[in-house]
Amino acid sequence: MSRLFEEHADLLNMFTKFKELKTKEEQATSEELAEHATKVMETMDESIRSLDEIDVFFQFLHETGAIHTRIPGFTSDLFWKIEKPFLKAVSDTLGDRYTENVEGIYKITIKFVIETLVEGFERGLQNKNHVGNKGVNSTCNSNVNGANTTTTTQNGDTSCNSTSRSNDAS
Template sequence: MGCELGKLGLVQRGGESGKREGDLPEPPAPAPPDPRLPLTAKQKYSIMASWKGISRAMEPTGVYMFVKLFEEHQELLSLFEKFKELKTKEQQTSSMELAEHATQVMSTLDEGIKGLDNLDFFFEYLAQVGATHYRIPGFHKEYFWRIEKPFLEAVKVTLGDRYTDNVDAIYQTTIKFIIRTLIEGYEKEEKRVKEEGAAGGKDKEA
């Protein structure tokens, strides 16, 4: 009798698997992360969630980032025709031209971080941005790395208490990934221009 009652209990619970009629099917397993991405699926979710806080404060975050950049690398000011005369922190903070450029740069980073969901777009977009910097007089690819620390400091200020050690580690990995991709785009453009120049020289000789 005890065995029969046991079987009855299993039937009422929907069998040994614990499933009942009408239960929803198991959701499909998430797609494996793209091997080109240096983040786990959880880390990617974390940065995209926290980035929403940044995207609501693009301009102040970008201005803070550039003020920090010029504090550490004042020589880079000469690259910016519109605001290269802004020598003090106060002048830079209140400059509409700097705010406009800072917002453009933050928009590029915004596209890059949103592109973590589609790495084909991520690589293509940032490579194009890197290529355009090859055409900026006086710009060297090493300059991309100089934005890393100011970017992290600006994100930390904007996110406040939400900027935990774990979030910091994810942002460090992500900004390095973005900068490396920008540099790859710069180098491809550099190579293309030099090859075109070499080919043009041969045509002239011929």
């Protein structure tokens, strides 16, 4: 996934902690950048795994999209920059198993994921634009793979708090 930042170095400048990574060598050896790239891939993986629970899928990606409204200069079209690096990562991972049919499936899937992120981002912007409406609060709860997530929106600010939940039936 580091290919995303190699091909779109301008994205690094949006993140305060990555602005100083000017050379490819600095980018390649940055643990923070590697962690962020892993987080991006985990988000993609989590979204695809949650497709069988479509409400969870939408909530997870809408929240993720909305969180990106906090990044100065970030626009929804930037989500599309992950499409090619994601497909390349899938191709590299699957090797010979990456057939035309599999490619078609992943192209449709990544398009759906990105469109949903964009929706979440745009909703997040709408919430931010209603900052003047004092007392506008909403709380969302979800359960993603055994973790309860509460998202509270207050005057356009989205925050996510996760707590683990044990499903012991002893």
